[in-house]
Amino acid sequence: MKDIGLIGLGVMGRNLSLNIGNKGFSVAVFNMTSQKTKDFIENEVGKQDITGYYDIKSFVESLKKPRKILLMVKAGKPVDSVIEKLIPYLDEGDLIMDGGNTYYRDTTRRINELNEKKILYLGIGISGGEEGALNGPSLMPGGSKKAYDLVKDILIKIAAETESGPCCTYIGNDSAGHFVKMIHNGIEYGIMQAMSETYDILGKVLKLSADEIGDIFEKWNEGELNSFLMEISYKIMRHKDEETGKPTVELILDKAGQKGTGKWTVQTSIDMGIPAVSLNAALEGRVLSYFKEERLNLSKKVAKDYPKDLYDKDKIIGDLENSLLFSNLILFSQGLWVMSEGSKVNNFDIDISEVLKIWKGGCIIRSKMLDFMRAVIDEDKENVNLLNNKRVLEFLMTRLDSIKYITNIARNFYIPTLVHNSALDYFFSMIEGNLPANFIQAQRDFFGAHTYNRIDKGGIIFHTKWE
Structure with missing residues (x-):
């Protein structure tokens, strides 16, 4: 009998199966397309105790009770469809886990529906991409503590590990896991947009080559900007297309895709009345990028008068580094504020310090900055947006002149810097x-006779006849 079952053998599902098998657990796998299961077992599985099954019934019957089944299928209706197929074969106390990028309210609904059948359910945020899935992701499980305890040993062993411990913790009640993963992705959108704006300035203002920008990114990665995204960025800048010999990044169409998590983050912030203007700006940046034809047409109609002055290259590079640090901290600040308010509104009981700890390894937004923010949160857990801290204000104020300088240069060169500008305006x-x-x-x-309060007469509502 197998320790755990996994449904969905896309890249993430396959790699997670191998990860679980590598940690000594036995795994049953199933995919709606049988050929995928067959190819995986024959071509990728080695010494791991992983067995493929070709119908739901035999798959479920192969699992130890209480059964533990991880779904790695596309978010939305496919998850509901798989759950419907599983239910006839499950018993009370069995556990279904959803490891996809699912909207947290869908997870709440499924928890409630399955609770009526006495079947347990976990929504697990998984970050790290295909490499993380294989070698150790950051895991964000949310649901009942009883459900988490059933699979805790497996999750902790397959998660990434840092000096602070395994990058997996019980996030909180209900759909807390998918909620936190949603915020993670919203912040991820923001950091990626801020970095793309930085790349744009280096190329269009300083006229640097892809290799030169890669050298700058590598140097930054050795300092305060150390992060997974900075690491992959300098590697991206140096990659050459085999066919043309040109930098691959320069051959990629400038239309950025998205899968919805960034949009959900922004919608949630608006619903809760929490300002997340830079997260919103990053989302809008992706939307704007999609209108390639319109942008091309307009670019031919507008004459741009560029500055004739020569700029100090070293100063711009130094100020860009500071501007990016400023923007990144503001992005985290907004995301953590939404997370804190969401925890209160939904009774998730999220420990933000623990979240920052498990984001240190495996996940896409892992960075040196996380330790700094965690220390700030540990000093005052009520400091939900980080800003009410002397060290945070000093961090931002020492970089304020840099971001003001960079955003002004970007304007002079007609370069849109949505995240850098919005981070500055948010701070102001x-x-x-x-x-x-x-x-x-x-x-x-x-x-509209909507009334107002006065600064000199508290507690009283006023209306004026203006004409």
Whole structure:
């Protein structure tokens, strides 16, 4: 009898199966397309105790009770479809886990539906891509503690490991795991957009080659910007297309795809009334990139008057590094604020410090900055957006002139810097005691009698007859 079953043999599913097998657990695998199962068993499975099954019934019957089944299928209706096929063969106390990028509210619904059948359910956020799945991802399981305890030993052993411990922890109640993975991806969108804007400035302002930009990224990766995304970026910049010999990155069409998690993060922040303007800007950056034809047409109609002055190369590179650090901290700040509010609203009981710890290894947004933020959170767990901390404010203020300089240069060269600009404006908004919202309230009261409060008469609502 097998320790665990896995359904869905795409790249992530195959690699997770091998990872589980490599850690000494026996695995039953199943895929809706039988040929995929056959190819996987014959071509990729070695000494691991992994067996392929070609119908749901025999797959389920091969598992030790209580059964533990991990779904690695496309989010949405495919998950519901697989669950429907499994239910007739499951017993009370069996466990289904969803390891896909599922919208957290769908996970809540499934938990409630399966709870009526006394079947356990975990929503597990998995980050790390195909390499992480094979060698150790960051795992974010959410659901009942009883469900987590059933599979805890397996999850901890297959997760990445850092000096702080395994990159897996019980995230919290209900759909907390998929909620945290959603926020992770929203932050990921932001960091990637900020890095792309940095790459754009290095190329268009300083006229650096792909190799030269790769050298800068590698140097940055040795310092405070050390991260998985920076590491892969300098490797990307140096990769050459075999056919043309040109940098591969320069041959890629500038239309960025997305699978929905960034959009869900922004929608959730809006629903909860938490400002996440830079996360939103990153999402809009991907949307804007998709309108390639419109952008090309307009680019031919607008004459651009570029600066004639020569810029100090070393200064721009140094200020770009600081601007990117500033932007990244703001992106994390906004994401953690949404996470904290979501935990309260949904009774997830998320320990943000623990989340930052398990993001240190395996996951896409692992970075040196996580230790700094974790220390800040541990000092004051109520500091939900990090900004109410002396060290955080010093970090941002020492880089403020850099990001102001960089965003001004970008404007002079007609380079859109959505994340860098929005990070700066967000910070300005958060440190401004008097925003012009009083003017908006006056307008609202004028045309709609929406009323307002006064600064000199607290607790009383006013309406003015403006004409």
